[in-house]
Amino acid sequence: MAKLRIIGAPSDFGQGRRGVDMGPSAIRYAGLSEKLARLGHDVEDLGNIVVPTPEMHTVKDEKLKYFDEVKAVCENLYREVSRVMEEDAIPIILGGDHSISIGSMAGIAASRRPFGVIWFDAHGDMNTPETTPSGNIHGMPLAVNLGLGHPELIHLGGFAPKVKPENVVLVGIRSIDEDEAKLIRQTGIRAYTMAEIDRMGMAAVMEEAIRIASNQTEGIHLSLDLDSLDPTFAPGVGTPVNGGVTYREGHLAMEILADSGKIRSVDVVEVNPILDIHNQTGNMAVELVESLFGKTVM
Numbered sequence: 001m002a003k004l005r006i007i008g009a010p011s012d013f014g015q016g017r018r019g020v021d022m023g024p025s026a027i028r029y030a031g032l033s034e035k036l037a038r039l040g041h042d043v044e045d046l047g048n049i050v051v052p053t054p055e056m057h058t059v060k061d062e063k064l065k066y067f068d069e070v071k072a073v074c075e076n077l078y079r080e081v082s083r084v085m086e087e088d089a090i091p092i093i094l095g096g097d098h099s100i101s102i103g104s105m106a107g108i109a110a111s112r113r114p115f116g117v118i119w120f121d122a123h124g125d126m127n128t129p130e131t132t133p134s135g136n137i138h139g140m141p142l143a144v145n146l147g148l149g150h151p152e153l154i155h156l157g158g159f160a161p162k163v164k165p166e167n168v169v170l171v172g173i174r175s176i177d178e179d180e181a182k183l184i185r186q187t188g189i190r191a192y193t194m195a196e197i198d199r200m201g202m203a204a205v206m207e208e209a210i211r212i213a214s215n216q217t218e219g220i221h222l223s224l225d226l227d228s229l230d231p232t233f234a235p236g237v238g239t240p241v242n243g244g245v246t247y248r249e250g251h252l253a254m255e256i257l258a259d260s261g262k263i264r265s266v267d268v269v270e271v272n273p274i275l276d277i278h279n280q281t282g283n284m285a286v287e288l289v290e291s292l293f294g295k296t297v298m
């Protein structure tokens with residue numbers, strides 16, 4: 001039995017399509033708390049952090065859209081997540097777009113205990129203000145957590161970087177910008193493309209990923225972007241890319257992570273109910289989290 005604490009981060013400031021701020025509602029509506037409790041866990045929903053109202057804000061910097069708003073959201077989330085970590089509970093952070101991971105990982109790192117990261121995503125999220133083609137901060141959070149990008153984001157919580165490149169793994173990538181690819185190579189993080197998942201199989205990829213993320217660390221943070229899945233299974237995301245992780249591969253990955261016993265924190269991001277079909281993506285998110293916390297067939 002694990003102590004699980006749900007935190008909603010209903011922010012859509014990290015990208016251009018409205019609706020992802022309703023992600024936490026869609027995931028809760030799909031029964032997250034009840035289903036995790038049914039698995040025998042001690043579950044508490046702590047509600048949502050405070051987020052500015054989008055209608056009242058405009059873009060100021062084209063290379064860092066909604067910078068002030070993203071920073072404010074991440075500061076609030078940082079505080080909430082560090083509180084949960086101090087209680088030795090596992091935070092399950094519901095986005096919102098992926099920019100919220102700047103706040104969640106700052107909160108996780110606040111204890112200064114080393115951890116690894118498995119970043120499940122179609123994208124690298126390794127852009128900086130210099131490389132970004134869109135100016136959307138949700139394309140930058142992994143870079144920020146590694147210490148690359150705007151200094152005020154990097155130093156959120158008063159320290160940087162949040163994680164060492166040798167403990168960072170990307171899984172499921174299939175849409176990487178040109179200069180972003182250079183950064184991924186320079187940092188030396190391990191990036192498993194969809195082609196590698198096809199060739200090696202998801203089980204072998206996850207076993208390697210867990211080995212890398214847990215080498216000399218005290219646990220693993222999973223940052224789960226629902227666009228890692230193929231749009232057939234997760235249509236409700238702002239930046240869908242064909243050729244993604246299948247339903248079974250997704251569950252297998254979560255089951256292998258569950259078996260490892262190393263998960264200490266989770267982000268579930270990019271669920272956009274406005275773009276979804278009957279909450280298919282919200283349901284998929286809940287199913288994957290159930291597998292991550294021990295649900296099996298028998």
Ligand SMILES: NC(=[NH2+])NCCC[C@H](N)C(=O)O
Nearest residue numbers: 098123127134136138139239
């Ligand atoms: N978290 C995400 N869905 N990120 C998508 C990023 C897309 C693109 N690479 C960008 O920087 O704009």
Ligand SMILES: [Mn+2]
Nearest residue numbers: 098121125225
């Ligand atoms: Mn992402």
Ligand SMILES: [Mn+2]
Nearest residue numbers: 122123225227
């Ligand atoms: Mn993505």
